[in-house]
Amino acid sequence: MAGKQFDVVVIGAGPGGYVAAIRASQLGLKVAIVEREHMGGICLNWGCIPTKAMLRSSEVFHLMHRAKDFGLNAEGIGYDLDAVVKRSRAVAKQLNSGVGHLMKKNKVEVVMGAATIPAKGRVQVKTDKGTEELTAANIILATGARARELPGLEADGDLVWTYKHALTPPRMPKKLLVIGSGAIGIEFASFYNTLGADTTVVEVMDRILPVEDAEISAFARKSFVKQGMKILEKATVKKLDRGKGTVTAHIETGGKTETHEFDTVISAVGIVGNVEGLGLEALGVRIDRTHVVVDEFCRTGVEGLYAIGDIAGAPWLAHKASHEGVMVAELIAGKNHVHPVRPEAIAGCTYCHPQVASVGYTEAKAKEKGHEIKVGRFPFIGNGKAIALGDPEGMVKTIFDAKTGELLGAHMIGAEVTEMIQGYVVGRTLETTEEDLMNTVFPHPTISEAMHEAVLDAYGRAIHI
Incomplete structure (x- = not known):
């Protein structure tokens, strides 16, 4: 048939x-x-x-x-x-x-x-x-x-969760371990930490949000620690001993293994x-x-x-x-x-608090690709709308090719950056240069003005810092 x-x-x-x-x-x-x-x-x-x-x-x-x-x-x-x-x-x-x-x-x-x-x-x-x-x-x-499920760290829906269990939780975690600090891990860590869980994040790489620009990762880490999260980098969960209502995690950092008690573990180690x-x-x-x-x-x-x-x-x-x-x-x-x-034309967005968004190359990647670069930064503390919103914690970072003025990458952390990144995405699709962005009139007062200032800063022309 x-x-x-x-x-x-x-x-x-x-x-x-x-x-x-x-x-x-x-x-x-x-x-x-x-x-x-x-x-x-x-x-x-x-x-x-x-x-x-x-x-x-x-x-x-x-x-x-x-x-x-x-x-x-x-x-x-x-x-x-x-x-x-x-x-x-x-x-x-x-x-x-x-x-x-x-x-x-x-x-x-x-x-x-x-x-x-x-x-x-x-x-x-x-x-x-x-x-x-x-x-x-x-x-x-x-x-x-x-x-992805790692041997010995498999989810059981009770003590150890995947994203599915974390979306329909059987209870509110008191002491939470999140394994993996990519977008999924960090979003759940942010959610449960805000609701009052004592949250620890373990990341095998040398920094959290490892695909982001190093400066943005460092800013995020500082924010999360201020919110009460514990962050362990260059760390590996070797095994989990599951008891009645508790999990003992064996976490190795710097060649030393320590045990920590949790009541819930979320595994977010990739797909x-x-x-x-x-x-x-x-x-x-x-x-x-x-x-x-x-x-x-x-x-x-x-x-x-x-x-x-x-x-x-x-x-x-x-x-x-x-x-x-x-x-x-x-x-x-x-x-x-x-x-x-x-x-490299696709934006990445992470909806933790503060939000993170980026498109194109990180500073390290742009250098690795042989570009001579100009870098601009603008802090939210210099932006009127961010201060009025009560959200002055954040920054915008832009990376340009010094010779051609091509926008190689843009990286942001702070309020509503997941909505703003699209401006740079459109700019890159239209093959915009620093001059086009500088000559664009950004509406005031908006957080997006920080995007304009970060471009100006790359060329020593920032107004509000």
């Missing part, structure tokens, strides 16, 4: 897959999407969106405690963790059903079940009702990734691609450390088979997946002038 015929079958309905399906349909292709669990994938259901809802609750809680600073009175401040989680799940549910609606609107056929690719151009889906056969000249793999059970090896797909090897256009080397998003490697970000989905759909439809998605 040939099965149902399509132009494109997308496997995985996360922000990569569902966007690829919509774009392919817009371009007149007949599309099916296969999803084994939730429309919207991890991002909508268990990642980007519900974590932001929870972090918003902790941000409001933090502000309530500062009411007096703003001339306000707030008494009997408290929280209901179940209600915080309930709101977060409701936000995720709303968006999940929104994706279902978008599939209908764009005439994308949804098949719920687990997919395998028995041969080129064929997809088998194991559904509740049996096996369904789909055929298509083009298949897009968008199966995403899951939490692994969902490459198993699809039949990829038999098709001749190359897999490197759980990720599918692709070229700049997300082609796997197997004719008609593409891989996008987390399964296709770093940066593991939803917006990267979505843009790759659009790019692949346009390639399949035969569009001209399709641009590859360049990793």
Whole structure:
């Protein structure tokens, strides 16, 4: 039996897959999407969106405690963790059903079940009702990734949690250990620390938020310590002894191992691609450390088979997946002038308190690439809006090529920087120079003026410092 015929079958309905399906349909292709669990994938259901809802609750809680600073009175401040989680799940549910609606609107056929690719151009889906056969000249793999589990540190949902458990916690941690200080680890550390958990973060690298510029990492560390977090860098959790209601962590720093007691551990040590059970090896797909090897256009080397998003490697970000989905759909439809998605053009955002955002090269990376650079910095304490908001802790850092004036990188920490980074992203896409940015009139009073001043500072022209 040939099965149902399509132009494109997308496997995985996360922000990569569902966007690829919509774009392919817009371009007149007949599309099916296969999803084994939730429309919207991890991002909508268990990642980007519900974590932001929870972090918003902790941000409001933090502000309530500062009411007096703003001339306000707030008494009997408290929280209901179940209600915080309930709101977060409701936000995720709303968006999940929104994706279902978008599939209908764009005439994308949804098949719920687990997919395998028995041969080129064929997809088998194991559904509740049996096996369904789909055929298509083009298949897009968008199966995403899951939490990496280290031997001996595996999650049990009780004492040791992954991000999923941390989003629907069985209780409020009193003494929390977070293993890993990338975006996921730091966001959960920030959330639970703000709600009153005694929080320790362990990072194997020499600094927290290791993908960020070193100066931003140092600023973040200082802020987190001020908020009461304990940060252990160049440290490894060797093993966890699980008892009744307690975990003893053996943490090695500087060749010395010490034991520390916790009641909860969150493991956030990276991700692994969902490459198993699809039949990829038999098709001749190359897999490197759980990720599918692709070229700049997300082609796997197997004719008609593409891989996008987390399964296709770093940066593991939803917006990267979505843009790759659009790019692949346009390639399949035969569009001209399709641009590859360049990793250095993709902004990274971490929604801890203070927020962190960056695009392009760090100072170290720019030097390593042989650029002669000019660096500008501007502190939030020199920005009127940040002071008026009561959030003067932060900075913007810009890195330019000294010869050409090209904006090589921008790095920020502080209030609302995740919303502001887009200014620099657009600038880099338009190949802006320092002159364009200096001549741009930024509205006053806004925190974004700090972005202007950081550019001016790189050329010795800052006004407010």
